[in-house]
Amino acid sequence: MAKHWADFQYEIYLGGMGGAVPRLPMDLTRLEELAEHRLDAGPAGYVAGSAGNGSTARANREALERHRIVPRLLRDVGERDLSVEVLGRALPAPVALAPVGVLSIVHPEAEPAAARAAAAQGVPYILSSASSTPMEQVAEAMGDAERWFQLYWAKDREVTRSFLERAKGAGYSVLVVTLDTPLLGWRPRDLERAYLPFLHGVGTANYFSDPAFRAGLDKPVHEDPNAAVLHFAGMFGDPGKTWPDLAFLREHWDGPIVLKGVLHPDDARLAADAGMDGVVVSNHGGRQVAGGVGAADALADVVRAVGDRLTVLFDSGVRTGDDVFKALALGASAVLLGRPYVYGLALDGQAGVEHVVRCLLAEFDLTLALSGHRAPGSVDAGCLAGGTSS
Numbered sequence: 001m002a003k004h005w006a007d008f009q010y011e012i013y014l015g016g017m018g019g020a021v022p023r024l025p026m027d028l029t030r031l032e033e034l035a036e037h038r039l040d041a042g043p044a045g046y047v048a049g050s051a052g053n054g055s056t057a058r059a060n061r062e063a064l065e066r067h068r069i070v071p072r073l074l075r076d077v078g079e080r081d082l083s084v085e086v087l088g089r090a091l092p093a094p095v096a097l098a099p100v101g102v103l104s105i106v107h108p109e110a111e112p113a114a115a116r117a118a119a120a121q122g123v124p125y126i127l128s129s130a131s132s133t134p135m136e137q138v139a140e141a142m143g144d145a146e147r148w149f150q151l152y153w154a155k156d157r158e159v160t161r162s163f164l165e166r167a168k169g170a171g172y173s174v175l176v177v178t179l180d181t182p183l184l185g186w187r188p189r190d191l192e193r194a195y196l197p198f199l200h201g202v203g204t205a206n207y208f209s210d211p212a213f214r215a216g217l218d219k220p221v222h223e224d225p226n227a228a229v230l231h232f233a234g235m236f237g238d239p240g241k242t243w244p245d246l247a248f249l250r251e252h253w254d255g256p257i258v259l260k261g262v263l264h265p266d267d268a269r270l271a272a273d274a275g276m277d278g279v280v281v282s283n284h285g286g287r288q289v290a291g292g293v294g295a296a297d298a299l300a301d302v303v304r305a306v307g308d309r310l311t312v313l314f315d316s317g318v319r320t321g322d323d324v325f326k327a328l329a330l331g332a333s334a335v336l337l338g339r340p341y342v343y344g345l346a347l348d349g350q351a352g353v354e355h356v357v358r359c360l361l362a363e364f365d366l367t368l369a370l371s372g373h374r375a376p377g378s379v380d381a382g383c384l385a386g387g388t389s390s
């Protein structure tokens, strides 16, 4: 019998009979406010902030909120199974933790704590290139759990080649290449405080520990950390890259490659033509292009364009179990969760991240059951008001 994530609610109610109440909110949309109180202004603004006046981040929520679920009745939902197969991997539920860099700005245990939480709950963890902990150390913290690596595609080919080799060696099996960040978006909250973690050497651990990166420095990192930071800033992103450059990644990575940040169906087709395995429909949580399309509004068109050729994942704005359900109804195979788990980490370390995952999946399980479904496979556009089943 598959695990019923919804049972988490009975655990909470039973705990309440013994006088225990949850340490963190059960409504994940309340985490941001609490975390903002807990964190210093710089880190709080960095995590919660977005591009421009926040219009893309708002569009993400509006796009998800606009869709409404139309439940079905009397369909025997007593036994449910949330598991899905994504990129040839069996996942217990259609959720993974999105790559989020610089986590030491919110909690001293940083990425290893988030990775351990993901491993404990069985959901994949996508480690950011911009992590505050070298990828090998994070891998060690996870045992044999499913781990994916997110690549920021450096200007320097040797550094990219070295990152791919290290990631392979450390057991990361899926490569997620983020394409929407060749330059940093215009982020007023950070600009107003002149706060950028990288300039303080946070989020540079994978680079500073990399032999190819170090080979490009005149002096060792510890002798001239400022020069190392500047070297990092100069090669971190590459706005000159074009589609044919993907051949280099395909050549140096044997496993699945997923392109993150795709919003236009033509880009999704180009990804398929380039031999990629999947895309993440995402606008980086509204942190890059201001005035951008709500990510959920771009999802169905991408699925229509490449759903038969590529695995389509989704992120940006997911806050609740019903958001997960809606993303599946719009054609995603699974979603990535961003800021909510970062707030969980900020508020209660590994336990906070586990709390967030358990709440999200309990809510998703209940949404599924109460809408008349036993498994993600039967969720389609016909579950939404105005939609028709395929």
Ligand SMILES: Cc1cc2nc3c(=O)[nH]c(=O)nc-3n(C[C@H](O)[C@H](O)[C@H](O)COP(=O)(O)O)c2cc1C
Residues within 6 Å of the ligand: 046, 047, 048, 060, 098, 099, 100, 101, 102, 128, 129, 130, 150, 178, 260, 282, 283, 284, 285, 286, 315, 316, 317, 318, 336, 337, 338, 339, 340, 342
């Ligand atoms: C603080 C922060 C750091 C991030 N760092 C990365 C990163 O290093 N690599 C990446 O691909 N995406 C990064 N993202 C974007 C997330 O992977 C994801 O696309 C986004 O958070 C999803 O939106 P949501 O926060 O609304 O769920 C970051 C997001 C935040 C909030």
Ligand SMILES: CCCCC(=O)C(=O)O
Residues within 6 Å of the ligand: 101, 130, 181, 183, 184, 284, 287
């Ligand atoms: C250059 C940005 C690196 C981290 C990141 O992706 C983010 O803050 O959104």
